[in-house]
Amino acid sequence: MNPHLDSETICKWAAGERTAEAERHVRECAGCAEAVALFERGLAEFRGGAHDWSRRLLPPRPAGAWQVETAVAGRRRAIFGVAGIAACVTAAALLLAVPVERGRQRAAAARAAEQARADQLLLERVNAAVSRSTPASMEPLWKLVSTTGENQ
Amino acid sequence: MPAVSDMKDAGTPAAAVAGVLDDFDSVADAWWPVIFRYALSSLRDPDAAATLAQDCLMRAWHNRHAFRGDASLRTWLMQIAVNLVRDYGRNRRLQFWRNLRSMPSSVEAAAESLAGRDLSPEARAAIQQQVEAVWAVTATLAERQRTVFLLRFVEEMDVAEIAAATGMAEGTVKVHLFRALRAVRGRMERRQ
Numbered sequence: 202m203n204p205h206l207d208s209e210t211i212c213k214w215a216a217g218e219r220t221a222e223a224e225r226h227v228r229e230c231a232g233c234a235e236a237v238a239l240f241e242r243g244l245a246e247f248r249g250g251a252h253d254w255s256r257r258l259l260p261p262r263p264a265g266a267w268q269v270e271t272a273v274a275g276r277r278r279a280i281f282g283v284a285g286i287a288a289c290v291t292a293a294a295l296l297l298a299v300p301v302e303r304g305r306q307r308a309a310a311a312r313a314a315e316q317a318r319a320d321q322l323l324l325e326r327v328n329a330a331v332s333r334s335t336p337a338s339m340e341p342l343w344k345l346v347s348t349t350g351e352n353q
Numbered sequence: 354m355p356a357v358s359d360m361k362d363a364g365t366p367a368a369a370v371a372g373v374l375d376d377f378d379s380v381a382d383a384w385w386p387v388i389f390r391y392a393l394s395s396l397r398d399p400d401a402a403a404t405l406a407q408d409c410l411m412r413a414w415h416n417r418h419a420f421r422g423d424a425s426l427r428t429w430l431m432q433i434a435v436n437l438v439r440d441y442g443r444n445r446r447l448q449f450w451r452n453l454r455s456m457p458s459s460v461e462a463a464a465e466s467l468a469g470r471d472l473s474p475e476a477r478a479a480i481q482q483q484v485e486a487v488w489a490v491t492a493t494l495a496e497r498q499r500t501v502f503l504l505r506f507v508e509e510m511d512v513a514e515i516a517a518a519t520g521m522a523e524g525t526v527k528v529h530l531f532r533a534l535r536a537v538r539g540r541m542e543r544r545q
């Protein structure tokens with residue numbers, strides 16, 4: 202039989218590093234089997250104690266901050282949702298209003314230009330009518346006045 | 354898909370549970386006791402352990418989209434917890450060491466539970482002595498050794514899981530485990 206397991210080998214055993222030689226020895230040697238079992242039992246009791254201790258002291262889980270965050274995010278979405286809809290409507294109105302206003306301005310400018318052209322035509326027609334309405338007898342006088350005016 | 358509560362022991366691959374993170378309340382319910390236990394055995398301060406467990410779940414929640422299928426849910430959560438414990442130890446060094454030096458009441462609990470077992474007085478005394486030695490030694494271990502030891506012997510994680518949760522190579526994990534166990538036996542032998 203191989204020599205008894207030393208403390209280092211028992212530590213390796215408990216750490217999960219078991220050589221075939223050590224396993225064979227533990228199967229054959231009651232003393233080493235007991236030493237290994239006792240050490241592992243001690244580790245198991247340590248674990249059991251840690252678990253019991255933790256169970257006794259375990260506080261109730263606080264409400265998850267993620268629940269609060271989710272709720273806040275939901276509210277934020279709701280608030281920003283309403284504000285967002287309002288903003289979208291305003292933006293859409295503005296976008297629509299700009300061309301409408303531009304169209305209105307363009308139409309007003311066109312109307313003004315049309316009016317100016319109409320006024321000009323009317324003025325020309327009036328001038329023509331006035332010219333034609335001057336009696337032939339007065340024409341020389343009119344020319345004289347005009348000439349006089351030009352000479353001044 | 355397995356229930357969230359089944360996953361804590363099985364270490365179910367993340368790919369199978371990624372969707373479960375959508376129901377984060379169930380994840381938190383299943384893992385709260387586990388994270389608290391690891392934090393308590395590491396810090397030995399129930400209030401600090403509860404705060405840390407809550408922080409751990411919060412971080413998991415914030416980073417849930419980064420959770421991929423390359424680790425189990427347990428490994429992923431313990432990785433966060435391990436980092437938080439390490440940060441706690443560094444930021445509150447004095448308080449941390451003071452807590453570690455105080456013998457936890459779990460030693461008394463272990464003694465009580467041993468009293469009811471079918472053991473010879475000698476075996477009971479030996480085991481009780483070992484439990485005390487483990488608590489005393491884990492207070493003096495280097496941070497990485499203590500982390501590895503607690504993940505193995507309190508949380509029953511295997512070497513591969515511990516390596517994934519701590520970012521250490523598996524060989525390094527084994528070395529830390531061995532040294533921690535040798536320190537426990539050394540203490541027991543000195544007391545005999």
Ligand SMILES: [Zn+2]
Nearest residue numbers: 205206230233
């Ligand atoms: Zn032997």
